Amino acid sequence: MEVIVKESYAEVSQAAADEVARVIAEKPSAVLGLATGSTPLGLYAELIRRYEQKELDFSSVTTFNLDEYVGLPAAHPQSYHFFMRQNLFDHINVAPENIHLPAGIPNDCRAFCREYEQKIAASGGIDLQILGIGSDGHIAFNEPGSSLASRTRVKTLARSTIEDNSRFFDRPEQVPEFAITMGVGTILEARKVILLATGEQKAGPIAQAIEGPITSMCSASALQMHEHVLMIVDRAAASQLEQVAYYEWVQQKRSHAPSTA
Numbered sequence: 040m041e042v043i044v045k046e047s048y049a050e051v052s053q054a055a056a057d058e059v060a061r062v063i064a065e066k067p068s069a070v071l072g073l074a075t076g077s078t079p080l081g082l083y084a085e086l087i088r089r090y091e092q093k094e095l096d097f098s099s100v101t102t103f104n105l106d107e108y109v110g111l112p113a114a115h116p117q118s119y120h121f122f123m124r125q126n127l128f129d130h131i132n133v134a135p136e137n138i139h140l141p142a143g144i145p146n147d148c149r150a151f152c153r154e155y156e157q158k159i160a161a162s163g164g165i166d167l168q169i170l171g172i173g174s175d176g177h178i179a180f181n182e183p184g185s186s187l188a189s190r191t192r193v194k195t196l197a198r199s200t201i202e203d204n205s206r207f208f209d210r211p212e213q214v215p216e217f218a219i220t221m222g223v224g225t226i227l228e229a230r231k232v233i234l235l236a237t238g239e240q241k242a243g244p245i246a247q248a249i250e251g252p253i254t255s256m257c258s259a260s261a262l263q264m265h266e267h268v269l270m271i272v273d274r275a276a277a278s279q280l281e282q283v284a285y286y287e288w289v290q291q292k293r294s295h296a297p298s299t300a
C-alpha cells in the first residue's frame with residue numbers, strides 16, 4: 040500500500056487523474072471502475088479537462104460503477120446513473136455501450152448481480168478501480184460487517200451512510216435504504232486500486248483502513264491485502280496516521296528506490 044499525502048483537494052484530484060491517464064496510455068481499452076460521491080468530482084472535472092485538451096481519449100475505455108441505489112430510476116437526479124452522466128459521461132467520448140452501472144430497478148436483483156460480475160469478468164477485469172471511503176470505513180456500499188469475500192449484491196445501507204448522503208436529498212427519508220454494490224471481493228480483484236480521501240471527517244476511517252486491523256468493521260481495511268493500492272489523501276484526512284512521516288519519506292525516496300518491477 041502506498042500512501043500519498045497531498046496539500047489540497049486539487050492536488051489529490053490531479054494525482055488521481057495522473058493515474059487514470061497512465062493506465063489509459065498503457066492500455067487504451069482499459070477497464071475503469073468508477074465511484075460516485077463528492078470526493079471524485081475534482082478527478083472527473085480534471086479528466087474532462089484533459090479530454091477537452093485532447094490529452095485523453097476514452098473511445099475504447101470500458102467503465103463499471105461500484106454501486107447504485109435500489110429503487111431510483113436512471114433519470115432520477117439522485118441516482119448514480121444521473122450523477123455519472125452529469126459529472127463525467129456526458130462530457131467525454133466514452134461509448135455508451137461500454138458504460139456499466141448496477142440497475143436501480145432490476146427485474147431480478149440476484150440475477151442482475153450475477154450478470155454484473157459476469158460482465159466484469161468478460162471485459163477482462165477492472166484495470167483501475169477508483170474508490171472513496173465512507174465515514175464508517177466503507178468502500179462502495181460495503182457497510183460494516185460486509186464479508187471481505189463479498190461479491191456484487193444488495194446491501195442495506197447503514198444509518199450513518201443514510202445520514203451522510205441525505206445532504207443530496209430534500210429529506211433524509213428520501214434516501215434509499217438499499218443499494219446494489221460490488222463486493223469487497225469484487226473490488227480486490229481489480230489490478231490496481233486508488234482510494235481518495237480529503238477532509239478531517241475522513242481522518243478516522245483513513246487511519247483505520249491503513250493502520251488498523253483488517254476487519255469487516257472497516258471494509259476499506261481489506262485493501263491492505265491488495266498488492267497495488269494507492270491511498271491518495273490530503274493532510275486533513277492523513278491527520279490521524281501514526282506513520283505519516285514514514286509515508287512521506289517513502290515518497291521522497293521513490294525515484295531512488297531499486298526497481299522491483
Ligand code: PGA
Nearest residue numbers: 076077078079171172173
Ligand atoms: P463522499 O462519499 O465522497 O461523498 O465523501 C464517499 C463514500 O461514501 O464512499
